[in-house]
Amino acid sequence: MxxxxxxxxxxxxxxxxxxxxxxxxxxxxxxxxxxxxxxLPPVTPGATIFALGLNYADHSVELGFKPPSQPLVFLKGHNGFVAHNGVSPKPRDADQMHPECELVAVIGRTAKRVSAADALDHVAGYTIACDYAVREFLENYYRPNLRVKNRDALTPLGPWVVDAADVGDPQALALTTTVNGATVQSGSTRDMVFPVAELIAWLSSFMTLSPGDMILTGTPHGVHFVSEDDAVICEVERVGRLAHRVGLKP
Amino acid sequence: MISGTAYGVALNDREQLAGLGEALNHAPYGKPPVAPILYVKPRNCFAAAGSAVALPDDIAEVAVGATIAIERTAAGPHLARLAIDLFAPHASFYRPAIAERCRDGFLPVGPATAVPDALSTIEIVTAINGAERHRWSFARLVRSPDTLARDIADFMTLAPGDILLCGIAGDAPVARAGDRIEITATGFAPLSVTLVAEQAR
CATH class of the missing domain: 2.30.30.370 (FAH)
Known part of the structure; x- marks a missing residue:
């Protein structure tokens, strides 16, 4: 469903x-x-929003990093979320804003110290995020810093949460991003450095995950800077198709 | 208790920033910070006044970051809460300190009250087991609460229910399992918690 x-x-x-x-x-x-x-974005009020940096080896290399030895996790607020067919406003003082198509795992039951083998039993379903980064604002403090990754309305989310049972193996899904019809990202969740189950096992080893919490699992290769009025579509196989338009911040 | 997102600000203590000195100009930082360095304390961290906070067995000592959180409201003026940002001390500010800062119960917060008039120079006192161990003033903040609000609004909006911890002292004291922590500031009810060793697994 x-x-x-x-x-x-x-x-x-x-x-x-x-x-x-x-x-x-x-x-x-x-x-x-x-x-x-x-x-609306399919998010539970108050939920913790985890996001992953450098969780696809090809994207790490593209950005000049070695794939990390442990998950590079950062947290987000809810200010970034915008629903399917919404608008993501590009800042006027930045041009290096790139879409990042991500599989999102939604926690379905409380997880504390779960093993990777049991982790997927704690997933209610999956959705899609386009987690924009604006590279001009990168600083090397708690990187990726929130000024890059937690801007208002720069995280389209949705259009829905698909039950985990309807998705099957979360590590066998194609992801694509198109901008005005041209493909700018094309990857597979099989290339995640830390698969969904390992992310849940790692996070729950030191903190409690609750129903509704979301894990944005990172993005594959393909850095493409968008412009005002671009039509962007992020698609994850078996999950759906998330569309939005790039606007301009007032 | 807290319905929104809790944000904190790292390196907002002028003394701490000065102490890091030249290191800020070298790898991995390259240059001193430009914008406020925010982090999130997720909902598993929220703990009420009087809580017993379990200290995991991989964290022998926690830093006790006594501070004041400003809370947004849907209507009317902002509110304020005493808050204790508990975290495993860490020397590097390069990557988000999730395992250090996001443990269960690591953000005790007191009840909401009016924002004190003298917020920009308020003193916050930390006592551990009844003895004063730390005292600092918001006069030490690199960005005052008002400046923070303005600089953060430049790139994101704090929503009603969100709270912002205004800064943590670089010389925050540490505490261990068995310790009772009490923080006080003029205009607030004292906020106390105890640290207990996590039950053996």
Missing amino acids: KHVRLIHAGREQWGVVTADEQAIALADGTSVGWGDITL
Whole structure:
């Protein structure tokens, strides 16, 4: 099933996309069309947002780094999230803003000191993030610093969370990003340095993960700087297709 | 308790920054920081006043970062809370200090109250087992709370429910399992927690 977070009839709620993807079933048993809702990023309020740097070997090499020996994790707030078909505003004082297509694992049950072998039992589902970086603002303090990776509306997320059972092996999924129809990223989750199960095992070895927490698992090769009005689509096999447009920060 | 995201600011203590001196001009840093260096204390860290915080067996000593958090509200003025940023001491600020800063219970926060008038020069006192061990003033901040708010707004928006820890003293004292920590500042109820050894696995 595909779970969407939305506003309908003046209320935030979760819904389930019907099998033909033409409508959304709400918790009260009614069904509504896409035109009757406003889609929101499928995130649980308060959830911890983990993100990974350098988690694909080819992207590490592209940026001049050796792949890390332990996960390079950073944390994000919720200010960056923007729903499917939203707008990500490019800063006026920066041009090196590049989309990063990422598989996102959503935690489904509390995880503390879980083994890699048991880790995927703790995943509720998967979604897609386009986790922009703006390279002009890189500084070597707690890098990647939040001014690069946690800017308002520069993390499109969605369009939905797909149940883990419907996705299967999270390490066998193609990822692509297109900008105005041209492919700028093309990779596979099989090339992750630390697969989803190992990330959950590592994080839960020293902290408790809770339902709704999200892990943005990193991005493959392909650094392409976007411009205002670019149409960007991030796609992850078996999960979906996340679209947004590049705007300009007022 | 905290409904939003908790952000902290590293290297916002002028004395700490001065102590790092020339090192900031060399690898891996290259140059002194330009923008505020933010980090996130995730929700597993949140702990209420009076909590017993479990110290994991791989952290013998924690730094006790006594500070004040400013909380955004949907309407009306900001609020303030005493807060203790607990973390494993670490010398390098190059990579995000997740394993050092994000342990369960590592952010005790007190109740929300009015922002004190003298916030920019407020003194925060840390006592461990009843004896004063540290005292510092927000006059030491590189960026005052107002300046921080302005410089952060340049690249991200703090939402209602989010809190911002205004800075941590570079010479924050350390504590161990069994210690009782109490921090005080004018205008706030004291905030105390105890550290206990984590149960054997």
